[in-house]
Amino acid sequence: MTDRQETTAKLSLLGFVTLFVLFFSKPPGEMKIPALGDVVPAFTLRDEQGQVVALSDLKGKIVVLNFWATWCPPCIEEMPSLNRLSELYAERGVEVVAVSVDEDPDAYREFLRTNEIAFRTLRDPSRRTSELYGTYKLPESYIISKDGLLLNKIIGAADWTSQEMISYFDGLLAQP
Numbered sequence: 001m002t003d004r005q006e007t008t009a010k011l012s013l014l015g016f017v018t019l020f021v022l023f024f025s026k027p028p029g030e031m032k033i034p035a036l037g038d039v040v041p042a043f044t045l046r047d048e049q050g051q052v053v054a055l056s057d058l059k060g061k062i063v064v065l066n067f068w069a070t071w072c073p074p075c076i077e078e079m080p081s082l083n084r085l086s087e088l089y090a091e092r093g094v095e096v097v098a099v100s101v102d103e104d105p106d107a108y109r110e111f112l113r114t115n116e117i118a119f120r121t122l123r124d125p126s127r128r129t130s131e132l133y134g135t136y137k138l139p140e141s142y143i144i145s146k147d148g149l150l151l152n153k154i155i156g157a158a159d160w161t162s163q164e165m166i167s168y169f170d171g172l173l174a175q176p
Helices: 003-024 072-092 105-115 128-133 163-174
Strands: 042-045 052-054 062-068 092-100 121-124 140-144 150-155
Touching: 042 121, 052 128, 062 072, 062 121, 062 128, 062 163, 072 163, 105 121
Parallel strands: 062 092, 092 121
Antiparallel strands: 042 052, 062 140, 140 150
16 A cells, blocks of 8 residues: 555545544533533423423422333332332322333333322333433432422432431421
């Protein structure tokens, strides 16, 4: 290979890499994953009855936003304690909202029915909502303040009715 051919090959490779990076990178500022204390991204989804549910509708409540799927064993493991948390705090200003990333609507509905899930659930098979939050592992949960600020992020299954969690939520509710 001559020097000219080698230079041409290197420039071609550099051009390809540059185009690859530009094509697959997101424009700056398009998606900012919330950090603790940040205002969380707004979202709107439809429930199974076709009603629009917006996060802004829950302002004034502490929100436990949980991303999950029916095919995720840790998600299934934590659902009973999310159910109990919802029952314990529903009248006290804590709202549990679980967003399923299931693509199969029948599996989603069957899971909710079989497991008698009593809290608000939504389905977002496009995963746009979970991407807004930077969710990369299921389950992931976000505790959102009454004013829409991210208070906590929990990666993996949690025991939502452990003494530690009960104390945590009681403490949040005691704040003005």
